[in-house]
Amino acid sequence: MNLRFDDSCITVAIVGCGGFIGSHLLDAVLERTRWRVFGVDLDFYRLQHRLNDERCEFLCADLAEPVVVERIAQFPLVVNLAAICTPSRYMGEACEVIRSNYDHPAALATACAKSGSWLVHFSTSEIYGRTAPDSGELEEDSTPAVFGPVTASRWSYATAKLLAERFIAGLPDLKWTVVRPFNFVGPYMDFMPGVDGEGIPRVLANFSTALLRGEPLKLVNGGKAKRCFTSVHDAVDFLFALFAAGGAVAMDAGSGTAPGVLSQAFNVGNVENEVSIAELAGKMRSIFAKVRGVDVSTLPEPQIVSGEEYYGAGYDDSMRRMPSVAKAQRLLGFKARIPLEVALEESLSWFVKHYDTGASS
Numbered sequence: 001m002n003l004r005f006d007d008s009c010i011t012v013a014i015v016g017c018g019g020f021i022g023s024h025l026l027d028a029v030l031e032r033t034r035w036r037v038f039g040v041d042l043d044f045y046r047l048q049h050r051l052n053d054e055r056c057e058f059l060c061a062d063l064a065e066p067v068v069v070e071r072i073a074q075f076p077l078v079v080n081l082a083a084i085c086t087p088s089r090y091m092g093e094a095c096e097v098i099r100s101n102y103d104h105p106a107a108l109a110t111a112c113a114k115s116g117s118w119l120v121h122f123s124t125s126e127i128y129g130r131t132a133p134d135s136g137e138l139e140e141d142s143t144p145a146v147f148g149p150v151t152a153s154r155w156s157y158a159t160a161k162l163l164a165e166r167f168i169a170g171l172p173d174l175k176w177t178v179v180r181p182f183n184f185v186g187p188y189m190d191f192m193p194g195v196d197g198e199g200i201p202r203v204l205a206n207f208s209t210a211l212l213r214g215e216p217l218k219l220v221n222g223g224k225a226k227r228c229f230t231s232v233h234d235a236v237d238f239l240f241a242l243f244a245a246g247g248a249v250a251m252d253a254g255s256g257t258a259p260g261v262l263s264q265a266f267n268v269g270n271v272e273n274e275v276s277i278a279e280l281a282g283k284m285r286s287i288f289a290k291v292r293g294v295d296v297s298t299l300p301e302p303q304i305v306s307g308e309e310y311y312g313a314g315y316d317d318s319m320r321r322m323p324s325v326a327k328a329q330r331l332l333g334f335k336a337r338i339p340l341e342v343a344l345e346e347s348l349s350w351f352v353k354h355y356d357t358g359a360s361s
């Protein structure tokens with residue numbers, strides 16, 4: 001069976017379908033293809049508008065359950081997004097983070113190897129480890145990785161993701177592709193603490209929450225670390241380029257070879273969107289002031305806090321994450337296009353509209 005977007009017989013399993021990337025991928029699959037979706041997640045609160053869609057079946061279940069894994073692996077294409085992936089949890093819940101980012105994906109990969117499904121597994125740009133401020137482009141197949149000491153439990157997530165990649169790559173007969181996201185941003189990202197989640201969300205939702213509540217943005221260790229923020233819409237376009245390029249090969253039962261996009265890890269990031277976290281804070285303050293029609297000088301100044309003070313013992317960081325995007329360009333013709341300001345304005349406007357209860361006025 002080949003993978004064609006106009007084929008109504010194909011069902012894609014999206015695991016972690018109710019999350020940030022999953023909800024965008026679900027919308028895009030329903031809008032751009034005739035496929036059906038088997039969505040799995042622990043909850044689906046972001047997907048109220050899709051729950052009665054006749055092309056979708058949703059299973060509210062835990063990937064830790066073997067019976068759930070077996071069910072998912074029945075589908076020809078499996079996109080695994082399920083993970084604990086909030087940095088604030090990497091320190092205090094290291095064992096749970098490792099189970100989520102290694103044990104569960106390993107079990108799913110084993111089942112996909114048996115059933116012949118094409119597994120598109122979401123890893124992370126954190127697998128490049130503790131990069132220095134002057135580190136160059138991170139290349140999928142040649143850049144070495146250095147991690148912090150075992151006492152720096154920040155690395156629980158990255159090392160579990162890396163081991164999952166190695167397990168996947170080592171499984172005989174598995175048709176796999178690994179995706180390494182570089183700081184995707186967009187609507188539906190994370191939560192507002194105390195409203196629909198607890199703890200510290202990732203930086204976009206963290207800064208958006210502070211702006212909405214009229215609180216200072218907290219710059220961990222001065223906000224010197226740099227990241228390439230990438231619109232989630234570019235990420236979804238990448239996946240469609242991947243599906244288009246890999247479908248025929250991956251779905252063709254019996255094609256024992258692994259050409260093109262199979263047995264590959266891909267960076268997905270926007271190299272033109274690199275900023276330090278302090279610069280990000282400045283941009284978000286300006287956009288928020290514009291969205292709310294206020295002068296930026298009326299917003300509280302950012303505050304510097306130490307990593308340990310903010311996240312707890314075991315905090316550590318990568319100082320720069322600049323992807324090489326040559327492989328995605330060469331094999332898929334894909335290049336991220338959405339500028340940082342556009343992505344931030346869309347994300348922040350959504351956040352304000354979604355969560356504003358007058359808390360900042």
Ligand SMILES: NC(=O)c1ccc[n+]([C@@H]2O[C@H](COP(=O)([O-])OP(=O)(O)OC[C@H]3O[C@@H](n4cnc5c(N)ncnc54)[C@H](O)[C@@H]3O)[C@@H](O)[C@H]2O)c1
Pocket residue numbers: 015016017018019020021022040041042043061062063064080081082083084085100104122123124125126180181182183184185190
């Ligand atoms: N968003 C990014 O910038 C980014 C960066 C690096 C890596 N990633 C990776 O991409 C994937 C998706 O990220 P996201 O930003 O959409 O995260 P998210 O937290 O918004 O979504 C993950 C979803 O997985 C679900 N989930 C977690 N454990 C589960 C389990 N045991 N069973 C069933 N569902 C479970 C969660 O409920 C959540 O809805 C993750 O693997 C993450 O590590 C994302």
